[in-house]
Amino acid sequence: MTFVITELYTYPIKSTQGISLQTANVEPRGLQHDRRWMIVDENQRFLTQRQHPKMALISSEIEGTHLTLEAPGMPPLLIDLPSRDVPITVQVWKDSCTALAMGEVAEAWCSEYLGLSCQLVYMPEDAIRPVDSRYQVHPTPPGQESSKDPVSFADGFPFLLISEGSLDDLNQRLDIPVPMNRFRPNLVVRGCDPYAEDQWKRIQVGSVIFHVVKPCARCVLTTIDQTTMATSKEPLQTLARYRKVDGKVMFGQNLIADQVGTIQVGDTVEILETR
Numbered sequence: 250m251t252f253v254i255t256e257l258y259t260y261p262i263k264s265t266q267g268i269s270l271q272t273a274n275v276e277p278r279g280l281q282h283d284r285r286w287m288i289v290d291e292n293q294r295f296l297t298q299r300q301h302p303k304m305a306l307i308s309s310e311i312e313g314t315h316l317t318l319e320a321p322g323m324p325p326l327l328i329d330l331p332s333r334d335v336p337i338t339v340q341v342w343k344d345s346c347t348a349l350a351m352g353e354v355a356e357a358w359c360s361e362y363l364g365l366s367c368q369l370v371y372m373p374e375d376a377i378r379p380v381d382s383r384y385q386v387h388p389t390p391p392g393q394e395s396s397k398d399p400v401s402f403a404d405g406f407p408f409l410l411i412s413e414g415s416l417d418d419l420n421q422r423l424d425i426p427v428p429m430n431r432f433r434p435n436l437v438v439r440g441c442d443p444y445a446e447d448q449w450k451r452i453q454v455g456s457v458i459f460h461v462v463k464p465c466a467r468c469v470l471t472t473i474d475q476t477t478m479a480t481s482k483e484p485l486q487t488l489a490r491y492r493k494v495d496g497k498v499m500f501g502q503n504l505i506a507d508q509v510g511t512i513q514v515g516d517t518v519e520i521l522e523t524r
Contacts, residue, residue: 252518254454255413256429256437261316262286262369263341263402264297265307266475267433272513275457275506278372278399279407280435282311285372287339287348287402288359293370294340295402298470301363302478316351318358326358331371339370341402346378372401380406384462386505398505406503409465410436410446415500418443419484422491427484430475432467432501438518446502451522458507458521464499471500 258267259280264287274281288296288304298304303320310317318326328351336347348370350356356368372378379389380398384406387397400407411434420426429437436454438446449461467488472480488498 250440252438252440252520254436254512254514254516254518255439256434257512257514258433258435258437259283260433261309261311262288262307262318263295264288264299264301264304264470265309266305267430268309268311270514272511273435275508275510275512277397277407277506277509278401279403283407283435284401284403286316286351286369287341287372288363288367288369289339289348291366292340293337295342296363296367298473299468302473302480303363305473305475305478307362318355320362323358323362326355328352328355328369331373336373336376337370341378342404344378347373347376349373378402380462380505384503384505386460386462386507406463406465407506408436408459408504409434409501410438410459410461410504411501412438412441412443412446414439414441414443414445419488419500422487423483425483427471428475431471431473431484432465433470434501436504436512440518448523449502449520450524451520452504453519453521455510455512455516457510457512459504460507461502462505463503464494465501465503466497467500 257270257273259282260267261282263284307320314330316328331349338345339348351369359367359369380400385398452459472485492499
């Protein structure tokens with residue numbers, strides 16, 4: 250049986266709409282541009298759809314050194330990537346790392362749309378935010394601050410993979426099926442049995458090898474319709490009946506790449522090692 254990549258997504262601004270790709274550059278922090286921007290509150294702590302569902306309707310587009318934002322009722326905002334400036338310290342969950350503010354115009358746009366004081370920030374190349382040390386596949390040498398397994402502003406890991414078979418199985422259990430965008434994956438795989446990805450340990454997509462390091466614990470964000478902002482108890486309620494481990498609902502697998510490279514829709518997924 251052949252397993253293939255059928256969808257690729259990058260999410261430039263954390264907790265906002267993704268961009269569907271045919272070809273994607275794999276970088277140490279994730280797919281190119283993935284979660285390199287983030288909206289933070291007055292305390293420089295990240296904002297999320299969990300508390301602000303309107304973020305689901307913010308879309309972004311990247312062209313060269315320009316980022317364009319759009320949202321219902323707002324004029325499009327075109328801004329340049331930040332130049333080298335004095336960094337600020339921002340917080341993602343328990344992690345603190347450096348970021349660059351995208352400027353007053355972006356701050357005003359985000360604040361008006363979300364109805365609270367906030368600003369847009371960018372993670373520069375020299376920012377240091379490693380994945381959880383328990384799951385690093387390339388441990389940082391003693392005495393070195395930088396990490397060979399860095400992550401962007403994503404919740405915890407550079408890549409998220411889900412199989413179509415897993416979603417199909419879930420949807421057979423639901424009264425109203427949900428689309429894949431509820432789970433915000435980077436890589437979608439077709440051809441395997443439901444939850445086959447739970448048993449993978451190392452895979453190859455195109456020329457890039459990925460380590461499958463940890464199941465993804467799901468939250469209430471999965472209950473937010475990504476086009477209407479409507480909320481419900483599903484699919485989390487149903488998943489909790491059969492996908493709960495140690496009190497957490499698991500769906501999809503987190504990955505770390507072995508090297509940079511390029512992957513594309515249609516690439517074969519080769520299982521190199523299982524658990």
